[in-house]
Amino acid sequence: MxxxxxxxxxxxxxxxxxxxxxxxxxxxxxxxxxxxxxxxxxxxxxxxxxxxxxxxxxxxxxxxxxxxxxxxxxxxxxxxxxxxxxxxxxxxxxxxxxxxxxxxxxxxxxxxxxxxxxxxxxxxxxxxxxxxxxxxxxxxxxxxxxxTRFFGRSVAGNVILNTLFIGVTQLIITFPVPIILALLLNELRSKKFRSAIQSTIYLPHFVSWIIMYSLLFSLFSVTSGMVNKLLMSMGLSSINLLSDPDMFYGMLYGTSIWKEAGWGTIIYMAAITGVDEEMYEAAYLDGANRFQRCLYITLPSIAFVVTTMLILNVGSVMGANFDQIMNLRTDATKNTVAQVIDTYVYDMGVEKGQYDLATAIGLFQQGVNCILLFISNFVVKKLSGEGFF
Incomplete structure (x- = not known):
């Protein structure tokens, strides 16, 4: 049946x-x-x-x-x-x-x-x-x-464009640094020396932005900074690094790399340790030098981690580092190059008590970040075949 x-x-x-x-x-x-x-x-x-x-x-x-x-x-x-x-x-x-x-x-x-x-x-x-x-x-x-209140203000366009400019340029400049550092650390033969270097470059991450600004102030203050005192003792004019709008972006990128690049290597080092050692040995026997082994074995092996981190970073382009910018901005830069969406939300919400307006601006910011996250995932998935979701 x-x-x-x-x-x-x-x-x-x-x-x-x-x-x-x-x-x-x-x-x-x-x-x-x-x-x-x-x-x-x-x-x-x-x-x-x-x-x-x-x-x-x-x-x-x-x-x-x-x-x-x-x-x-x-x-x-x-x-x-x-x-x-x-x-x-x-x-x-x-x-x-x-x-x-x-x-x-x-x-x-x-x-x-x-x-x-x-x-x-x-x-x-x-x-x-x-x-x-x-x-x-x-x-x-x-x-x-x-x-409509926010977009109707003359400052809205400058705030949005400055946020995008800082987010995109900071991503381009700072994103590759931890990857390069991780690749260089992986090439160190002495494990003790590698551990010492790793511990050294991790430490700045645990320094708060306010302490970091205090260090900058003690070095570059016009009146009491060590660098300016040295310049004046040599008969040279002092430099106003902290309040110069033209120097703000360079200081922003430099402090980001100094503070977070070492910490960012952790995830890439973890991915590199998972690469099969036999692949390196086989490439060495075939005559591949260190650079070639890094280019054709290490990088492709950690490509998924790199693409995942790239997608997550693109998704936060509209969210400039609030703590960093709040500590670096001065009276000369707070309404120009240092004015981003996060600081504007702080000014409107905390200082002026316009909580409804600040919430609307923050919601707009997160909506754009969400759209950028999906777009970046789609583009990366089309180009490399690997995406976050």
């Missing part, structure tokens, strides 16, 4: 319980997130004065509630229905076997949720006319007014 396969037994078909579970899981998540975003967006656009819950808020609420219900029922079905018994067995086994590890992870998940995800509610400030007395919840919605 011929056995007939049921749809549930055929992997990949619509009748497959696991495939159905995944489809419902995706649909539930999409409805939940989409409904929440829809609700926030429509309330921001319509505004509190013209708000009608039945007309504007009911549909996204139903969508989000439906999505949440689908997620809960779908996950419950996965663990308790007989048709998922075989599929959920490995997960149940893992949960039972590694329950101590999952319990150890739980505090981290709770902390991340409390300090990273729950504060995201503050994003709604970007769409509100925030009043301290009313608070975030009861302040009136103002739609996209905060965004």
């Amino acid at each position: 011929t056995k007939i396969k049921t749809a549930a037994a055929v992997p990949g078909k619509s009748g497959n319980p696991v495939a159905l579970f995944k489809m419902l899981l995706a649909a539930g998540a999409l409805l939940l997130v989409g409904g929440a975003v829809w609700y926030v967006a429509i309330t921001g656009i319509v505004g509190l004065k013209d708000w009608d819950y039945v007309k504007y808020g009911l549909a996204p609420t139903i969508a989000a509630a439906l999505g949440g219900a689908i997620l809960i029922l779908d996950i419950a079905a996965y663990f308790f229905l007989p048709c998922f018994k075989e599929a959920s067995a490995p997960l149940k086994h893992d949960l039972k076997q590694d329950k101590i590890r999952y319990l150890l992870i739980l505090p981290g998940i709770v902390l991340v949720s409390i300090f990273n995800y729950i504060p995201m509610y503050g994003i709604v400030l970007a769409f509100k006319d925030y009043k301290i007395k009313s608070g975030i919840l009861f302040s009136e919605w103002c739609g996209l007014e905060n965004f």
